[in-house]
Amino acid sequence: MITFRTLAELRDSVGQHLGHSDWLTIEQDRIDEFARATGDHQWIHVDPSRAADGPFGATIAHGWLSASLLPVLTKQIYSVDATMAINYGVNKLRFPAPVRVGSSVRAGSTLIDVSEQGDAVQLIVRTEIAVKDAAKPALAAETVGRYYLREAQ
Template sequence: MRRFATVEDLVAAEGEHLGTSDWMVIDAERVREFAHCTGDQHWLHTDPERASQSRFGQLIAHGFLTMSLLADFSTRLFRLDGAELVVNYGLDRVRFPAPVPVGSRVRASAVLQHAEKVTQGARVTIRYVFECDTATRPVCIAEHVSLRLSA
């Protein structure tokens, strides 16, 4: 895990590769739970028989499920000491160039694109590139903006 002692250290690290997460299996249960929570019950994610007849040949994970993993991955890749509150500020460019087949594994690498000092902390933009062990192209590329704030 990359740790930053101060906001100034974080700002000075712009452009730095923060690391790559461990692999995470995207199993059918995770996809079903995501479908249930979001109401996105599209058959590509929930109906194995019908999905087997699709261009993908099997169930695939929701793109938004893949993107949402950045919350977990970010806590494992870096931290700003003293920032006890992380607030999602938004997303800039997001793309899903390839599908994630159910049963495959994904991981993400992160690059610190921008960091600036704000009241009580920092606003941080991280570019995540998700890869899948069964795909030759990235499965998600997302620029995540968060606030890292002291209590």
């Protein structure tokens, strides 16, 4: 894992691939908990019997569940030594392939841009969540975060 402590370190890393997270297996319990939290109980996510005969052959994780894994996966790749971090948004987000129950996923991130925004440093990071043994990623995102660095610039 890479820890950025200064604006200079961040700027020097623009365009660089930062690494990969560990693999995380997506179990039905996680999918069901996400369905309860969001109210999205579509059968392709929560009904294993019906989903077995559906287009994916099993239940699949919600796309937004994949997106919600970004913090837990990317914190294994990089961190910023900051007093506070804020999710500012997503420039791009796509779900090219499903995550079938029991599949393992991992993230890989590239730092795209660093800019100063008032007292904060804004990072744009491109992250893909890959599914083990799958041709396409489950998620491709360009996230925007703002960090208030500990070290004076």
